Amino acid sequence: MSTTTTTTTSAAAAPPPAAGAPGVRRRTRRSLSPGKRLPAAGLIGPLAVLALWAAASAAGRLDPGAIPAPWTVLRTAGHLWTEGTLATDVATSLRRAAYGFAIGLTAGVVLALASGLSRVGEALIDGTVQLNRAIPTLGLIPLFILWLGIGETFKIAIIAIVVYIPVYLNTHAALSGIDSRFVELAEVQGLSRLAFVRRIVVPGALPGFFVGLRLGVTGSWLGLVVLEQINATSGLGYMMFQATNYGQSDVILVGLLIYGVFGLVSDSAVRLVERRVLSWRRTLNS
Amino acid sequence: MAPHTEQLTAPAVRLAGLTRSFDGRTVLDGVDLELPAGQFTALLGHSGSGKSTLLRAVAGLDHEVEGGGELTAPERVSVVFQDSRLLPWRRVLDNVLLGAEGKEAAERGRAALAEVGLAGRERAWPSELSGGEAQRAALARSLVREPELLLADEPFGALDALTRIRMHGLLRELWKRHRPSVLLVTHDVDEAIVLADRVLVLENGRIGLDLTIDRPHPRSYRDPLLGEYRERLLAALGVTEDLA
């Protein structure tokens, strides 16, 4: 359906300027807004850095042992992909992050709903999570290794905890911070409890949920990097750690680049979903 | 909706000895009041005199407020607030249909939007409406429920003067067509006089003045015969005009 927005109130046109005020020249005031966005603004900075890096490498101003040239890194990446274990390492890392993220996200949302929508749930859950939050999750690593061994389960568990906390906190805050005026409205309109939750509480909490989701995504990569670099025998972090022992800075850079791509792609995906779901938030000027 | 008969016998709202207090401070101190079905009543009072408290009691919104007394109100009550209270995440039509389900309700919603002059804006977001348009959407939302009683708490308080005058005409028009009982809370004496057939003044927790305004509609602010009512109301509110 096409939306034709016709303004119903026809604005009474302002009187034509100036006729009665000779000598008063109207000038537009200086605009204080930074003006229009440059096209592809997000890419300009990174591309400039890349160009600088390439130029410095070509001019021989960088120690190739510390910072290899961009093309060296690319060549190494291709080499590792076709002849080495890069593909399996990437898959292993992705699987860890994905499982941990999915479990953490589900747990965060379910707990937030249980605690945000019922007083009993809140009494049971909220204090517990707040306590959990006080302990830095990465500090749990030794204990979890004891409990779960050093395999995949332990890594996924740690990532899930890193993810669930911001998801829970932000979603719960949004659920319980529902505007009391809307509660009153729901009562006036005779909404059932279920309809109240579905039409008012949940949609009203979505912006908060997305804040938590973005933090959770970032957290899952952070957790992954830390876990893979201290206790892993496969995965990207392990590859990088090994490279340190052999002084292969190009391999380390390949790993970092891939982490960067992971982060960028996942963050863009979340932003895209957020823009879709929260389309009502788009203001008139965007 | 069956048209109400003109005889104003069966009261739509009856309050007897209604009291409400906050932390031991009495705000409503035994209000006795009957609103006949289909009457357009305005409730005046100083800021803080308890107008909203009274309205919220009639609307059944004051769960945790201490108080007593008798209160009868109809089944279908709608409330219009000072803010339009549109949910920003629902389009205008979906806002109007909040709490009303089904295809037939959707038709009524469209009709209500058309009645308040918002035909064609069904799929707009609330943030795209002006203040006056948002308040008209809120009026449409209150109409969809086909209320027997329409409660409005300073519904035009946040609008500019021009928009307010247009909204006055619209509200009166809607009332004529649907004939709910109306209780309009306002602190604006002129608004009360121009719109209502009966004006109450709330003071010291009771109805201090109950004035029937017997002038034909539509009324003009400049109608000299309304001046007498204005003076009596201002006097009841403790404002003397000779200062002006």
Ligand SMILES: Nc1ncnc2c1ncn2[C@@H]1O[C@H](COP(=O)(O)OP(=O)(O)O)[C@@H](O)[C@H]1O
């Ligand atoms: N929820 C509340 N808690 C405590 N005091 C309240 C509450 N609501 C209203 N009051 C008090 O009751 C009095 C009447 O308030 P209200 O009915 O809102 O006045 P009005 O609508 O006439 O301006 C005020 O003194 C106000 O401070």
Ligand SMILES: [Mg+2]
């Ligand atoms: Mg009030």
